[in-house]
Amino acid sequence: MSNLRIWGRMSSLNVRKVVWCAQELALDFQRTEAGGQFGVVKTPEYEALNPNALVPVIQDGDYVLWESNVIVRYLCAKYGAPSLATSYASRPPKGASPYLGRPGAAATAGTLYPTELAARFDAERWMDWQQTTMNPAGRDGFIQWVRTAPAQRDAATYLQSVATTEPLLAMLDAHLAQQPFMVGDSFTMADIPIACEIHRWRALPLSDTAPLTPHLDRWYQVVSGRPTALVVLDHPLT
DSSP states (O other), X not given: OOOEEXXXXXXXXXXXXXXXXXXXXXXXXXXXXXXXXXXXXTSHHHHHHOTTOOSOEEEETTEEEEOHHHHHHHHHHHHOSSOEEOOGXXXXXXXXXXXXXXXXXXXXXXXXSOSSHHHHHHXXXXXXXXXXXXXXXXXXXXXXXXXXOGXXXXXXXXXXXXXXXXXXXXXXXXXXXXXXXXXXXXXXXXXXXXXXXXXXXXXXXXXXXXXXXXXXXXXXXHHHTSHHHHHHHTSOOO
């Protein structure tokens, strides 16, 4: 049983990672809106939790942690021997708000936090790559298309983001041609941040130069269809 509180708005890619992970683990949690239109992050109380004034933050009992991928690692290491997901029969209705954790999940094959050292560090590598390589590549394109009024968009900035991201999509496709998931045959913690990143990128219009990515498409269809992902990815990005 956890005593977990997640701070952050669901329109944030980084908050989505944490909520998705908590749902995979069938944790009871409460989520408090913060960041963006909700504010909160510049208050002294919040900055005492995260001096960066960013989301997400978790409070797990008396323990406070920020940085989304680190939070995912922590939750998987502490709570996550088996990967858990609710059955499709118990799928929540479309648009359900993930403010509270959903208990009663049933175990599926694989582990979120790999027990084999090589597999664990393979997962760590891809999680770091998402944050240090893929996210910076696509960020400007997302900001220009989603957060910038059409009359104020900078086409050159958008196109540069596209040109930087498309080779990374091809790289993922080649990787996933060799195996079903980011780390071998099982869904792990590495799949969550990559899938959230792909979900955000796919909110943008495809360019004429977009590479064909059948293996990436197959993987994304599988992971985004997990019941634990559905109420996370249903929320609009802002």
